[in-house]
Amino acid sequence: MARSTRSHARRSQPATFQVRVDLDDAKPPIWRRLLLSSELMLDELHAVLQQAMGWTDSHLHQFMAGDNNVDRFAEQFHIQFMLDEGADGVLENRVRLDELLAEPKDRLFYRYDFGDGWEHTLVVEKVLPRADDEPPALCIGGARACPPEDCGGIWGYHHLLQDPTIAHKLVSDDFDPTYFSVEETNAGLRDLAAPPVPIPEGRDRHFQPAATAVRWLLTRVGGQGIRLTAAGYLPPAVVTAAMDELRWRELWIGTCTREDTTAPVFALRETAAQLRLLRRYRGQLLLTRKGAALRDDPEALRRYLAASLPTPPWWASGRYATDAGSAAPS
Template identity: 90%
Template structure:
């Protein structure tokens, strides 16, 4: 069935909003590339997509989807799509009809996010904590992270690793800080990227113009 409103695996929406502390990993990145986010449980999945793009440093230039299942290759995983993908015949649920608290609801629950079906940037979101929510709390906040995300259209995570090798940029020693600003600057100097192409994790970001469709 295509375009159904809710996942068969979904939880009931919370009667009171909460704040989810979530750690986002870019899968297979070595050394790890990650962000820690505080997210409103009331975010719709299309709004979460916008948050992830900003927090990771992507440019929102490609298709994406969310998945819920045992793992990211689970053939029974529930898929959550953009309208375009449903129009093209994909099976799944329209993302702007599903709220975050219908999916990962408890610590250690996971949600998978795939960006750019060509390069295949795979992300795993792991619920760390469920926190009480203040009335004046922003819908999304990035409170931590490590390392800049790769340049887009470089061939995925393995292409990125080969790119670093070709540029002679070794991984940092174990336990080193490897601040994303310095690493991104070294890569930019080889790729001739401008300042606007920096992939820098935000210390704090709010969702701008969050769309409340499907609430």
């Protein structure tokens, strides 16, 4: 039977844990250095780790507190589904980080995707006083890109990097295993921490046309992304498909093949990017984690647009001022 490792009382005053997160057995190392609020619950820490490492939250996970990640007596922390399926452990959203970590060198283990078995080790480096305005989580360092999902775990990833024929099937041509950006990571962490904006009752229904268009674009981008043109625009086939499938062509005068002269499509993409649903990476348009989640939840997407935008966007209204293929809000 697992022993209880929650030997620490919750702190009366919050602290900041400087934690290094390593993807076990990665060579060269894949790691992140995070400043974490001691008040984070484990389900919140899961979301932080997904964002900071670069995973897509597409698989099950668990936390473990023990001597190491194969300690059969380690205490395990699960989501409700796993407990319902008979797993032995504690519900993760009832456990606070400072119940498991207290001092430098304290460790916590995190497993993501029970098939591929991505193992992570979290080590406390420092315990710092906490300012009132600090975010719940902040990235201050790291190295190397997150491996692609479903590539066979860390050993499959090592094999992938050594075999271009395998890599071609699993990752885009411009995948850069050395790439990491603190700024991009923190942009995602800020999204996690953003409080929900209250929406007046019924207001979100006015955003349904915009939500339909944004969801179309998110679906079109999909898991593989869209290769942009050399000038950084959507390819003509996508622009034409948007105008046809969203039924905007009948409202438009001019050609519908170039994004830079088809203002509704250009504005649609700009809006999705500004709302951090899409991102550009080395010539490709990709879904963010938030974009992937909202693509599959139409009602949540509509509410998100209503909370994020002051009014329904002009490009979803169908009221275009057109002149030889250009457009502006009417």
